[in-house]
Amino acid sequence: MRWSAAAPSNCCAIWSRAEPSRVSTPLASSPNGGAGNGPGRGLKIQFSEVEKRYGMRLALRGVSLEIAAGECVALVGHNGSGKTTLLKIAAQLTRPSRGKIAFQAGENPLSLEDVKSKVGMVGHHTLLYEELTAEENLIFFAKLFGLENPAETSRQALQPVGLSGRAADLVRTFSRGMRQRLSIARALLASPGLLLLDEAGTGLDPEGQHWLGATIQRLRDSGCTILMSTHGRNETQGAVTRAIRLEGGKITHDSGAGGDPKQILVMAAVRESGEEGEA
Amino acid sequence: MSTEAQTETANRAVISTPSILAVFLLLAAASYGALIWAPTESTMGLVQRIFYFHVSSAWTGFVSFILVFIGSVAYLRTRALKWDWLSVASAEVGVAFFTVVLVTGPIWAKPVWGIWWTWDARLTSSFLLWVLFVSYLVLRTLVEEPERRALVSAVFGIFAALDIPLVYFSIWWFRTQHPQPVIGDGGSLDARMGWVLLLCWAATLGVMTVLIRLRYRLEALRAEVDAYRMEASRNA
Amino acid sequence: MAQASACEHWVDNRSELLQETPQAEACATYAGRTGMKNLNFLAAAYIAIWLIFCGYVLSVARRMANLKDDIRRLKQDGK
């Protein structure tokens, strides 16, 4: 109930599944949202022969992948199949042991430094400071991203995730779900052109998952490129335009840019429920 | 990776017999010079002959630690693990040479000053450098993953190497204010003593080169084992 | 013998440690006269040097042998 009660009327769009006609709806009411929106907003990513070694373990074994601007790609696969590593490399948190990664905005190649301000990430961990309040966390990251008017931006970012009422509370006191929502708000703060989600749905209640799905869809419609790792069945999969299956650090299935992701997603869901059954 | 590691080891595997022979000849010449050819120092007597290998070991230890610095910087720049191998090999060999300095120092001090250890500037700095690079080696044992280990130890190696001149200056200034008997002063330096010292330095440098190459080879072998293990896990 | 103990005393008395003092010279000649006695110290030093390096080479050789064993075993497992 906290969710909807706190959501202001101008954010209603995110509650209903966004229609294609809403393509240009600005991201919530973020003051920076307008600037980066539109078809030129999303980033194009290119992985070429990316390999990542952790000591003796090969997490990625030569992944080559091109993701066009505005695609919403779901990564599926078992734990340890390389999903998280791929996301970390896209976020430049990890440097590949071999191979390259390149970004483009429109036709222009972006330097790896410039990309950083255009990437939002929701990680396995919340990436939040427990000793700071929700608002302080967002203000801190808004400042680091060099956003104008960090206080106002943060306050507005708290609204759609339904945490306005808890803005002054320490993150330490938050439940798993609330943290996850704040974490998502943090990732969306700088209206990214590339959103990386590592199992962003975990810890959210069904309502929250539904909201996340709608948000992803709306972001996709506004041109943002999305790369997310996901479990088999998920509310967040409505917006997916392409699905990729990773196994043992290699791409085994790829529905392709224009293809239908359903089969891979369904297959993943089946496998997962199979695993659950065994477990 | 595996083939690369193999060729790498193959290239480095041979520590050629001629080079070892050359080092042994140098050592023999240096020992002859230090023990027989050089004149006996008048004030300290025979024990002063420790001086040649004591001092040249310290100089050679320095060279090894400079190699640690070079290897560490080069690793951070290139990310080629072979530079990390050079760093660890040099650090171990440098520690061995400073062990020699620390052991021969007291053996010299005892008959001359009547005490085993004097906190003179050179001995104290050597002790500190020894501790510094021993902690470098300890750090290496506490990080599992090769790339990670190479990275953190390169950072620490650079800091430790930068600390060397600071350690020397601080202890030197400190000791000028709190004088102690000086170990490592050759006494009245005859010209022949200078030559013998240089010869000893050449010989210890030769030993250093051989030892570093040996230790480097060990590290290359370790990488090879890792490569095999990785291949095995890939096939599994 | 008296000179020897004077020498030791002199060493303990750190404030006077400058080689130019007459006491230092006396000590130096003491050391010089007993020079041959120091042969055992010289020998000990050279033995210590050899022990350190031989010990080090042995330790490297042992580690190397272990690794070679590992490689042989891994190769066999691979086949």
Next chain:
Amino acid sequence: MTLARAAGVILSKELRTEFRSRELLGTTAVFVLIVIVLFSFTFNPTSSESRRFGPGLLWLAFLFAGSLMLQSSFLREQTNDTLAALRLAPIDPFSILAGKITANFLFLLLVEVILLPVFAVLYNVAILPVLAQLLLILALGTIGLAATGTVFSAVAAQARLRELLLPLLLLPVLAPVLIASTEATIAILRDPPELSLVWLTFLSCFDVVFLTAAWMVGEYLLEE
């Protein structure tokens, strides 16, 4: 985003978190206090002896305190992987280190300033006439401690046995700082007081060398 601004943002975050709980500062201050009291049993703290040995043990206590206190600097960032959050931001990686070095410098200096009067009273040393010079020595010594300590905290956070490892790495490297700042403090507490320029210059050199080194290697150190 300039380096200074980003470092400032991180500094203010560090200060805010610390002053909210004051856990670290309080614990460290008590630790130094205990060490100072225990040291008094190791020799007879009459005034003349205190002037000779006091500064050394004071600095030794500060170095030990620093090597314990700086542990958490990077460990804290591991709780929710907030280090990754910092590295996601479009800022110079060194600004993360710079912010933390400054924060740690301020924390340590604060602890030192709090404990200085306690030390003066317990060991019967007159510090008031030379307070300004003493603070200069404290500051110069603490910059070196904070710079190397923060970098090594990032190193140790990536290894096993990290609690033991940080002092092991830090203390040998800091030996020159211990010598220089102890000698400078002894000189200033002497009668008549003397500001030893040699040691102050030396401390400044140490600080410059290691701040530069931190700047050069900072970006590698924070990699994952």
